[in-house]
Amino acid sequence: MKFFIDTASLAQIKEAQELGILDGVTTNPSLMAKEGITGTDRVMKHYVDICNIVDGDVSAEVISTDYEGMVREGENLAALHPNITVKLPMTRDGIKAIKHFHGKGIKTNCTLVFSAGQALLAAKAGAKYVSPFVGRLDDVSTDGLQLIEQIRGIYDNYQFETQILAASIRHPMHIVQCAEIGADVATCPLSAILALFNHPLTDIGLEKFLADHKKAAKQHAPAK
Ligand code: G3P
Numbered sequence: 693m694k695f696f697i698d699t700a701s702l703a704q705i706k707e708a709q710e711l712g713i714l715d716g717v718t719t720n721p722s723l724m725a726k727e728g729i730t731g732t733d734r735v736m737k738h739y740v741d742i743c744n745i746v747d748g749d750v751s752a753e754v755i756s757t758d759y760e761g762m763v764r765e766g767e768n769l770a771a772l773h774p775n776i777t778v779k780l781p782m783t784r785d786g787i788k789a790i791k792h793f794h795g796k797g798i799k800t801n802c803t804l805v806f807s808a809g810q811a812l813l814a815a816k817a818g819a820k821y822v823s824p825f826v827g828r829l830d831d832v833s834t835d836g837l838q839l840i841e842q843i844r845g846i847y848d849n850y851q852f853e854t855q856i857l858a859a860s861i862r863h864p865m866h867i868v869q870c871a872e873i874g875a876d877v878a879t880c881p882l883s884a885i886l887a888l889f890n891h892p893l894t895d896i897g898l899e900k901f902l903a904d905h906k907k908a909a910k911q912h913a914p915a916k
Pocket of ligand 1 (some may be wrong): 718719720823825827861879
């Protein structure tokens with residue numbers, strides 16, 4: 693399973709990249725706003741900065757909601773860097789734009805997916821990625837992971853090449869469960885990725901190994 697980081701923070705992207713396990717980045721308008729990145733020129737430069745850190749797909753979301761606007765905006769984004777993947781919402785115009793970009797060989801990520809039917813449409817249109825929002829479904833008392841499972845089954849039935857990019861990941865168990873189900877990608881906050889490292893037995897074990905090594909070194913030290 694590929695690991696993407698879901699942030700527009702350059703510091704967090706660098707930190708995840710330095711771990712050596714990062715495969716890509718997803719952003720959205722809320723994440724860009726959180727970093728204070730506004731205005732077309734700054735937004736475009738920020739995407740280039742992200743692409744220069746990570747060697748993998750970087751999702752850049754359009755703001756337009758009409759087909760012509762999405763196509764125009766998406767083409768400008770795609771021209772920035774070969775790693776840019778145009779992120780488009782699951783709407784009629786969004787699906788039409790995904791089909792258009794598929795024909796032109798431009799990578800897309802269909803976002804705001806909350807049902808298997810929507811995921812089917814994204815695959816039919818030729819999206820490279822489909823983004824079902826696991827955490828936001830959990831938030832409304834619906835099993836987000838069940839949706840990942842359902843999409844996996846449908847895509848496998850027809851060998852759709854669209855990759856399931858589990859989004860709105862909130863904690864490390866979401867990541868593990870997505871891997872069990874067979875999601876192709878999980879896009880995660882840095883905190884959820886870092887939480888995967890933690891186990892008290894690892895800390896206790898390491899402490900004991902080092903203490904034993906120190907004790908033995910003292911016991912077997914050559915006499916002065
Ligand atoms: O990639 C979509 C993701 O950012 C949404 O996450 O936590 O805002 O539901 P969240």
